[in-house]
Structure formats: C-alpha cells, structure tokens
Amino acid sequence: MAYYSRLAALGYKRPSYHRRPGSEPLLALTVGQLVDWAAEEYGHREAMVSVYEGTRWTYQEVRDQADRLAAGFRELGLAVGDMIALCGYNSTYHYLTALAAARAGLLLAKVDPSCQAPELLHCLRKVGARLLLAGNDYYPLVLSLAPELEHSVPGQLFSEALPSLTTLVLAGDQSQPGAYLLKDVQKMATSDGIKRIRDLQECIDPDNAVFIHYTSGTTGSPKAAVLSHHSAVNASKFLERCLNPERKIHKSLVQMQCCHVGATLNGVLAGLHGGIAVVFPSAKFDPCLSITTMEEERCSLLLGTPAMYVDLVNKVQELGVTLTQPQVALITGTIVSEVIARQIIKVLHLKRFVPLYGMSEGVPFFISGPEDTLEQSVQTTGRAAADIEVKVVDSSGTMVPVGTPGELWIRGYCLMRGYWNDEEKTKETITKDGWLKTGDRVILDEDGFCKVVGRIKDVIIRGSDNIFPREVEEFFLTHPDVADVQAFGVPDARWTEEVCVYIRQKPGSKIDERQLKSYCKGKVADFRIPRYIRFATEFPQNMVGKVDKKKMRQDFLQDNEFLKNNEALMNKFFEGNCDNKQNILQ
Incomplete structure (x- = not known):
C-alpha cells in the first residue's frame, strides 16, 4: 500500500492490521x-x-x-x-x-x-x-x-x-x-x-x-x-x-x-x-x-x-x-x-x-x-x-x-x-x-496470512524461560514414528512448571521415552526437552471435539513418577515438614 510504503521511509513500521474487501455484498437474509x-x-x-x-x-x-x-x-x-x-x-x-x-x-x-x-x-x-x-x-x-x-x-x-x-x-x-x-x-x-x-x-x-x-x-x-x-x-x-x-x-x-x-x-x-x-x-x-x-x-x-x-x-x-x-x-x-x-x-x-x-x-x-x-x-x-x-x-x-x-x-x-x-x-x-x-x-504478514504460534494462556514458564506448547508439538511431529502429540505444562517444585508431552505413535512403531529425549538433544534447547513423556493410543476430547488438555493434565497429576519426583524435592526443601504438597502441585 502506498500509505505504508511512504511512511516506512520515515521509519514507521506497518501495523499488524488487515481487512480484505469482499467480492460480493453481504446478504440480509435469514x-x-x-x-x-x-x-x-x-x-x-x-x-x-x-x-x-x-x-x-x-x-x-x-x-x-x-x-x-x-x-x-x-x-x-x-x-x-x-x-x-x-x-x-x-x-x-x-x-x-x-x-x-x-x-x-x-x-x-x-x-x-x-x-x-x-x-x-x-x-x-x-x-x-x-x-x-x-x-x-x-x-x-x-x-x-x-x-x-x-x-x-x-x-x-x-x-x-x-x-x-x-x-x-x-x-x-x-x-x-x-x-x-x-x-x-x-x-x-x-x-x-x-x-x-x-x-x-x-x-x-x-x-x-x-x-x-x-x-x-x-x-x-x-x-x-x-x-x-x-x-x-x-x-x-x-x-x-x-x-x-x-x-x-x-x-x-x-x-x-x-x-x-x-x-x-x-x-x-x-x-x-x-x-x-x-x-x-x-x-x-x-x-x-x-x-x-x-x-x-x-x-x-x-x-x-x-x-x-x-x-x-x-x-x-x-x-x-x-x-x-x-x-x-x-x-x-x-x-x-x-x-x-x-x-x-x-x-x-x-x-x-x-x-x-x-x-x-x-x-x-x-x-x-x-x-x-x-x-x-x-x-x-x-x-x-x-x-x-x-x-x-x-x-x-x-x-x-x-x-x-x-x-x-x-x-x-x-x-x-x-x-x-x-x-x-x-x-x-x-x-x-x-x-x-x-x-x-x-503472527500476521503483510498479505494477511496468519500463523498461529500458541495460546496466550498456554505458555509454560519454566524458571524464567517461556515455552509454547505449539512449538514443542511441532518439533516432535518431525520424528518419523510420531503420529500426533500434545504438550502442556505441569507443576514442578523446583522450576514452577515442567513440560509434559503425550505421544500417539504411528502404526507399527515402537519408540520409548529415552529414544525421544535423545532425539531432542542438539536440536532444541535443553529447557525445551520435556521432563515427562507418556504414550497414548488416543487423546480425550472435550465437548466440541477438541483434544482436552485440561483432562490430560488432571489425569497426569496422579502419575507416580511425577509425584515421587516432586515429593523428593519438597521433602528436601522443607526438610520433610511440608503440609501443603497438594496445593503446590496444582
């Protein structure tokens, strides 16, 4: 647009705004x-x-x-x-x-x-x-x-x-x-x-x-x-x-x-x-x-x-x-x-x-x-x-x-x-x-194309690092044996949050948690490597047919490894006198 290009010469940055005129008028019909x-x-x-x-x-x-x-x-x-x-x-x-x-x-x-x-x-x-x-x-x-x-x-x-x-x-x-x-x-x-x-x-x-x-x-x-x-x-x-x-x-x-x-x-x-x-x-x-x-x-x-x-x-x-x-x-x-x-x-x-x-x-x-x-x-x-x-x-x-x-x-x-x-x-x-x-x-580009990079409220904050589940999911989908993946944050007594992923494998594939973590090495920052990797044949869905991460997270909070890891950390930190473990792990 002439307006934006002229203003760009003065140092203005084009705003992320777009409206595309329709080729047909709107209808006043029921x-x-x-x-x-x-x-x-x-x-x-x-x-x-x-x-x-x-x-x-x-x-x-x-x-x-x-x-x-x-x-x-x-x-x-x-x-x-x-x-x-x-x-x-x-x-x-x-x-x-x-x-x-x-x-x-x-x-x-x-x-x-x-x-x-x-x-x-x-x-x-x-x-x-x-x-x-x-x-x-x-x-x-x-x-x-x-x-x-x-x-x-x-x-x-x-x-x-x-x-x-x-x-x-x-x-x-x-x-x-x-x-x-x-x-x-x-x-x-x-x-x-x-x-x-x-x-x-x-x-x-x-x-x-x-x-x-x-x-x-x-x-x-x-x-x-x-x-x-x-x-x-x-x-x-x-x-x-x-x-x-x-x-x-x-x-x-x-x-x-x-x-x-x-x-x-x-x-x-x-x-x-x-x-x-x-x-x-x-x-x-x-x-x-x-x-x-x-x-x-x-x-x-x-x-x-x-x-x-x-x-x-x-x-x-x-x-x-x-x-x-x-x-x-x-x-x-x-x-x-x-x-x-x-x-x-x-x-x-x-x-x-x-x-x-x-x-x-x-x-x-x-x-x-x-x-x-x-x-x-x-x-x-x-x-x-x-x-x-x-x-x-x-x-x-x-x-x-x-x-x-x-x-x-x-x-x-x-x-x-x-x-x-x-x-x-x-x-x-x-x-x-x-x-x-x-x-x-x-992210919106100049032609009005959109790329979704995550949910505002979905960001996982591990220590001081922000991790978007969408980025984690896209990475794991590059693995030849992964059919689908869901990533979300779970509470952690040390880092506040850790990354947890659930994996659906492709038919006939046999991969384990160790292999997937090895796959991450050298490809993503260490803090983005999931602390917990679990496998599922299907993912639960909510009332409108979307994967229900809320339920997946609630179910995971009963995971034995998750509970033992955090209990050990809290016992060490509180010298065994923590009465609010469940409140911390919500």
Missing part, C-alpha cells in the same frame, strides 16, 4: 429464507444423504420436512424467540431440526452428543431450554436429571432440576413415559400451520439469534455463544465460495459432529448456498465408513478435524487403498502442523488442502483460498476472511508491527452476538469497540 432460496434454486437435486440411515432428501423435500417439523413445534406451544435444545449424533433429525427451528423463529442450542449428565444439565440450565430433542438413547440420561419425567404427561414436565424444560421429544420409534416421538410432532402439522410457517419467513429479522454453540470450556464450564441469522448466512456463503469457486463440488462428507459451528456453517448451510449435498457416512466418526462412503457417494469435499484426518490416513495406508474421489479437504477444530498436512495431502490425493481458523464465537477468521500456494496452505491458516477486520496486539491492546507475535483480535459480521446470559464474560471477550479477543498468539 436461515429460513436461505432454505426457501435453495429449494427454488436446486429443487430436485440431492441436499442430504444419511448413508447409515438410508435417507435421501432433495432440497424441496428438505423444505417440506422442515416446515412440517416447524409447524409441529408451533402446535406444541412454542413461539418465535423460544429456546430449544438438540442433543444427538449426526443424523437426519439433527440436520432437519436445525433448519426447522430457524423456520419457526426459534433459537436452537446444540449440545454435544458425548455429554454426560452434569454437562447436559449445565447446557440446558444455561439457556433455559423449553424443549429438548434427542435420540432415544438419551432418555435414561434425561430421566436421571428429571425423574419427574416418568410420571409426566408429554409436554407438561415440571422438573426441580430443570425448571424451564417442559417438553422432551425423542427421535426414534420407541415410546417413553413423558416424551413425544419426533414423528408424532411432525404429524401435528396442519396445512394451515405449514402456511403460517411460510408466511412467517418475512417476519423474522436477520439480526435475530438463531443458533447457540457451546465453547470447549477449557477455562471452566462451557459458555453459550449466540450466532445470528445474519452471521450464519453470510459466513456460510463466504465459506462455500471459498471451498467451491468453480461450483463443481456436489457432495461433502461431513465427519465432524453437527453440534459444532464448523459443521453447521461449512456443511449444512454452505450446502444450501452451493447445492452441495451433505453426506453423513455414520452417526459417529468411523474411518472405514468414511472411506467407503466418500468413494461410493463420490464425495469430492471432506470436512473433518486433524485427528480425523490422521485416522483416515492411517486407515488408508493400513487397507492399502487408493482414493479417487476427494479433491478438497477442509480441516478445522484446531491447528494442524505442516508435517501432518503434507502427509494428508499425499495419502488422500488431494488437489486442495484448506485449513480454517475460527472459534465457537465466530467463523471464519482465516481460511486458505483456491489461489493460495501449497506452502501457504500448509504453513499458515490462510488469509483473513473477506469483510472482517483483524489485528494483532500486545498485552496492553496496542497493535504490534507486521511479523511480530501478539494476540489476535477480530471485528466483523462473523462474530457471535455474545454469550447467552453471561454479560460479564461477554465484556471480557468483546471490547467496547467490537473487537473479539481470541486468546491466540499469532
């Missing part, structure tokens, strides 16, 4: 209106395929099915603005409910299907859901929270633990006390009711809230991030244009769970924009079923998380198959290393590898475009999304020069409206000027 548009634009083209359920719907059938369910919701007494919750794995009913709720003017909170009783209780209480729609398998879980259900009339639940919840709807054929079946709710719809739903579409404001996605809860209980119709429609339009610029993609394999914002926008809504059928190979991720489905259904677009792609690569190599259908792989949920990215491209025979960076609080922030080089796609998270502002700041909130690490802040249409019923946390996250603080430590 999700419900997008369903109408897709039904008219794509008509009898396939919109949704659930392979394991044997279901195929066209875009017109999707609108008809969604309107029947929306009218059924209204017959249950739900009104515009009411809150409902959805809990279940990828399925026909999960896809349908998201669109039906939007058509009915409801606000839908998507609960992670792997939730346990305390998590489900928190999520329902947090938003005050009036209705919960879930699979039949969830009935015992709901009953454990609301035992009154067993003796209730459907739609008239009075629960002490869940005072807002009045209605439970089950997707399946097995009737249960106090609950409606989904198919019966759809049957409640009348022709007049469906007409009212279609007339309603002009009355819903695009700025109204439509979806709630729960955050990962790494710093406490999950927060409820509220997304508006305007954000959802425009973010998904931009994503579809980026993934499908030549409009040649007709089917996407959705492997991540639809409770995540990534699947909602990149899968369900992007499919409506571009006529891309959403294909569910299974309820839960299964690499064998994904491989079979992508070939048989001719899915050219893959949606998944880094862990899913690692499993896909391993399974493809194990089976010795050659994939012919995948062209584009969107990878979201967390940042993937260059080493893993290149292996994914090689084994899956991809034409494009598309990292997407966003959060439950907003998507997209950065994405790799069709014009990007291979190096840009595997070494960065792509360029800033169109029509949003990004900047990188220091600890005081002042912009840093281009190429300097700092915290990423975002402002624009893609952001959440705030956290539901949590003004304090919303103010902590979004400034008065509308900037969302991501908590991520990044």
Whole structure:
C-alpha cells in the first residue's frame, strides 16, 4: 500500500492490521429464507444423504420436512424467540431440526452428543431450554436429571432440576413415559400451520439469534455463544465460495459432529448456498465408513478435524487403498502442523488442502483460498476472511508491527452476538469497540496470512524461560514414528512448571521415552526437552471435539513418577515438614 510504503521511509513500521474487501455484498437474509432460496434454486437435486440411515432428501423435500417439523413445534406451544435444545449424533433429525427451528423463529442450542449428565444439565440450565430433542438413547440420561419425567404427561414436565424444560421429544420409534416421538410432532402439522410457517419467513429479522454453540470450556464450564441469522448466512456463503469457486463440488462428507459451528456453517448451510449435498457416512466418526462412503457417494469435499484426518490416513495406508474421489479437504477444530498436512495431502490425493481458523464465537477468521500456494496452505491458516477486520496486539491492546507475535483480535459480521446470559464474560471477550479477543498468539504478514504460534494462556514458564506448547508439538511431529502429540505444562517444585508431552505413535512403531529425549538433544534447547513423556493410543476430547488438555493434565497429576519426583524435592526443601504438597502441585 502506498500509505505504508511512504511512511516506512520515515521509519514507521506497518501495523499488524488487515481487512480484505469482499467480492460480493453481504446478504440480509435469514436461515429460513436461505432454505426457501435453495429449494427454488436446486429443487430436485440431492441436499442430504444419511448413508447409515438410508435417507435421501432433495432440497424441496428438505423444505417440506422442515416446515412440517416447524409447524409441529408451533402446535406444541412454542413461539418465535423460544429456546430449544438438540442433543444427538449426526443424523437426519439433527440436520432437519436445525433448519426447522430457524423456520419457526426459534433459537436452537446444540449440545454435544458425548455429554454426560452434569454437562447436559449445565447446557440446558444455561439457556433455559423449553424443549429438548434427542435420540432415544438419551432418555435414561434425561430421566436421571428429571425423574419427574416418568410420571409426566408429554409436554407438561415440571422438573426441580430443570425448571424451564417442559417438553422432551425423542427421535426414534420407541415410546417413553413423558416424551413425544419426533414423528408424532411432525404429524401435528396442519396445512394451515405449514402456511403460517411460510408466511412467517418475512417476519423474522436477520439480526435475530438463531443458533447457540457451546465453547470447549477449557477455562471452566462451557459458555453459550449466540450466532445470528445474519452471521450464519453470510459466513456460510463466504465459506462455500471459498471451498467451491468453480461450483463443481456436489457432495461433502461431513465427519465432524453437527453440534459444532464448523459443521453447521461449512456443511449444512454452505450446502444450501452451493447445492452441495451433505453426506453423513455414520452417526459417529468411523474411518472405514468414511472411506467407503466418500468413494461410493463420490464425495469430492471432506470436512473433518486433524485427528480425523490422521485416522483416515492411517486407515488408508493400513487397507492399502487408493482414493479417487476427494479433491478438497477442509480441516478445522484446531491447528494442524505442516508435517501432518503434507502427509494428508499425499495419502488422500488431494488437489486442495484448506485449513480454517475460527472459534465457537465466530467463523471464519482465516481460511486458505483456491489461489493460495501449497506452502501457504500448509504453513499458515490462510488469509483473513473477506469483510472482517483483524489485528494483532500486545498485552496492553496496542497493535504490534507486521511479523511480530501478539494476540489476535477480530471485528466483523462473523462474530457471535455474545454469550447467552453471561454479560460479564461477554465484556471480557468483546471490547467496547467490537473487537473479539481470541486468546491466540499469532503472527500476521503483510498479505494477511496468519500463523498461529500458541495460546496466550498456554505458555509454560519454566524458571524464567517461556515455552509454547505449539512449538514443542511441532518439533516432535518431525520424528518419523510420531503420529500426533500434545504438550502442556505441569507443576514442578523446583522450576514452577515442567513440560509434559503425550505421544500417539504411528502404526507399527515402537519408540520409548529415552529414544525421544535423545532425539531432542542438539536440536532444541535443553529447557525445551520435556521432563515427562507418556504414550497414548488416543487423546480425550472435550465437548466440541477438541483434544482436552485440561483432562490430560488432571489425569497426569496422579502419575507416580511425577509425584515421587516432586515429593523428593519438597521433602528436601522443607526438610520433610511440608503440609501443603497438594496445593503446590496444582
């Protein structure tokens, strides 16, 4: 830019700020209106395929099915603005409910299907859901929270633990006390009711809230991030244009769970924009079923998380198959290393590898475009999304020069409206000027490409040395026998913190802690060499499908070697008179 180059001659440094103008105007539409548009634009083209359920719907059938369910919701007494919750794995009913709720003017909170009783209780209480729609398998879980259900009339639940919840709807054929079946709710719809739903579409404001996605809860209980119709429609339009610029993609394999914002926008809504059928190979991720489905259904677009792609690569190599259908792989949920990215491209025979960076609080922030080089796609998270502002700041909130690490802040249409019923946390996250603080430590270059180098709060402080887990993880991924790695800090009686890593080995590999530490010698500073190295076949995940380092750390605090080392240090330091060992090792 002429401004920056002229000022550079005077000694000014270009600030880490970027805004890329969009090639298309933003839309003032609702999700419900997008369903109408897709039904008219794509008509009898396939919109949704659930392979394991044997279901195929066209875009017109999707609108008809969604309107029947929306009218059924209204017959249950739900009104515009009411809150409902959805809990279940990828399925026909999960896809349908998201669109039906939007058509009915409801606000839908998507609960992670792997939730346990305390998590489900928190999520329902947090938003005050009036209705919960879930699979039949969830009935015992709901009953454990609301035992009154067993003796209730459907739609008239009075629960002490869940005072807002009045209605439970089950997707399946097995009737249960106090609950409606989904198919019966759809049957409640009348022709007049469906007409009212279609007339309603002009009355819903695009700025109204439509979806709630729960955050990962790494710093406490999950927060409820509220997304508006305007954000959802425009973010998904931009994503579809980026993934499908030549409009040649007709089917996407959705492997991540639809409770995540990534699947909602990149899968369900992007499919409506571009006529891309959403294909569910299974309820839960299964690499064998994904491989079979992508070939048989001719899915050219893959949606998944880094862990899913690692499993896909391993399974493809194990089976010795050659994939012919995948062209584009969107990878979201967390940042993937260059080493893993290149292996994914090689084994899956991809034409494009598309990292997407966003959060439950907003998507997209950065994405790799069709014009990007291979190096840009595997070494960065792509360029800033169109029509949003990004900047990188220091600890005081002042912009840093281009190429300097700092915290990423975002402002624009893609952001959440705030956290539901949590003004304090919303103010902590979004400034008065509308900037969302991501908590991520990044480097922004002059062209708007971003490289994530860690989390602001994830820094491990060993003595006086700062160590970023991301840097440790990237180093270990250069080892030929390491498939995946997670690094985090653990308390230490001498250094305050030490580095701990958990390793997933590649199939057939046999490496031990001693070999890995020897591998570090001469390649990284001694203080960066992990004190503890452990091995795992899989990593625990939190409610939004990300690796749960919080749980890994909590579990590690019971490790025998860790406890013995620190006890010896504390006994020596306190001469055996320390009564607060557990408080020190937190």
